Structures are given as structure tokens and as C-alpha cells.
Amino acid sequence: MPRPKITAEQRKDWRNLPLEHWNTATVHAMVIDMNAEKFGVSKYIPLRGWSFEQGIIKRSLTEYGAAALRESIERAFAEYRPSAQYPQLTAGFLIAYMLPRIMPQVLAEQKRKDQADAHPVNGGMSAEEVAGWL
Template sequence: MTETEPKKPRKKAEPKIPKQRINTKDWRKLPLDNWTTATVLVMFADLNRERFGVTEYLPFRNWNVERGMIKRELDRYGANVMRDVFTEAFETHTPTRDYPILTAGFVISYMQGRIIARKNAEQAEKVRIAAEKERVETVTIDHAELEAWL
């Protein structure tokens, strides 16, 4: 371009629409697909405050270890199973003077195995009962054969 040629007007850039951020710390309203380690940590802090009156949540060993444990279990079992495990742990846990709070690391290390095993056994029992009920409903009795047998 030379100085005599007029400059072409620039096109105005279209305004960027900002992505709507998801508040991952609102664990009561957050869909399970969006749960993160931060969600679980806030859940534990809230439930400890509500149930046990503890104002400060402290991790199991340290923050990085606890975040790693939570992340591994969320990837392994999914948020739905882990939320159920954590909820049941809070329902069954009785605080002591030495252990006044319940941490995610403690639940994962010492309580999760038996809670998941019990839930799996309950689910297997439901499946077995449903199969038995279906089998009983499909059985037909041949009365003539029954009379001959008696």
C-alpha cells in the first residue's frame, strides 16, 4: 500500500461469548458427571461442619495425597458410587475424641472396601430375587402329569 491509497476499514471482531463456568464446589446441585476432587473435598468439609460441628477440614495425610486418592477412586468407580460411599460413611461414622472428623482419605483407605462390598452384595441379592421371581412366574404346572406322579 502506498500513502495515496485509502486504508481498508477493519472488520470488527465479533464479541466473544464467555464460557459459562461450572461451580464444581456446589456438590449438592452439581451433576455427577462434573464431580472433581474439589467437589469431594468441599462435600467433606460441609458434612463435617454440619454433622460434627468441625469448622476446619484437615486432610488424611496431606492435601496432595488426599487429592490423589480421591481422583483415583473417582476414575475407578465413578462419582455416583463414590458419593454413595461417602454418604453412607457419614451416616455410620461416630466421631471420637482422637478422631473428631471424617476425612476422604480415611473413608477411601478403611471404609470404602466394606461399603462397596455390602452394596455389591445387596445388588446381587436384588438381581437373584428378581430372577427367582421371574423363574417362578414362568413355571407351568401340568396337572395331568402331577396327578399321575402322585
């Protein structure tokens, strides 16, 4: 059965779109929305133009995946302090200059979480099994 087609408007709904459906439009919508919400930026101006940003976003999505990229973007916005000279955080700046520092932390945390999920501390027993064993 074919999957339903995702519309352009659905692609931009980054809060509700499942990560497996994210693309460059989704990431751009997230960055634009977060700039408006956190810094009051009404007009987003991309770093080096839209095509540069689309290319850098596409490479990051392909290399790291949507989950890691989303987490990195959220962390970058949490730490970025706008100034009069740089009132917004562009996707291009974020990925080119902040991602190399933030992404290794995100990937390491994902790896630890995946390993913890794969190897539970109690050997995979349910709470009832642990209680019965004790």
C-alpha cells in the same frame, strides 16, 4: 456446540452439580461440608495432606464413578461416630479404610437396580397394558 465451562465455585456445589461433572474438588467440598454439618468441624485437616487426599479421591472417582463414591461417602458419614481423638471423618481415612467395606455393598445394589431396570418384572408392559391383559 461446546459445553459451558464449570467454575470452581460450581464444582464445589456438590448438592447441585450433576454427577458427570464431579471431580476431586467436588468430593472434597462434600466431605468438608458433611464434617461441618454432622460433627461441627470448623477446620478440616486432611489425612496425610491435600495431595494425598486428592490422589486417593481421583483414583476412586476413576475406578468407581461419582454416583457410587457419593453413596459410599453418605453411608460412611451415617455410621461414623466421632471421638475426642478423631473428631472428623477425612476423605483419606474414609476412602482408604472404610471404602473397601462399603463400596462392594454399593456396587452390588447398583447392579441389582440396573438389572431390575433392564428386566422389569411385568415384562416391560405399562400399567394400562397389564390392566387390559387382566
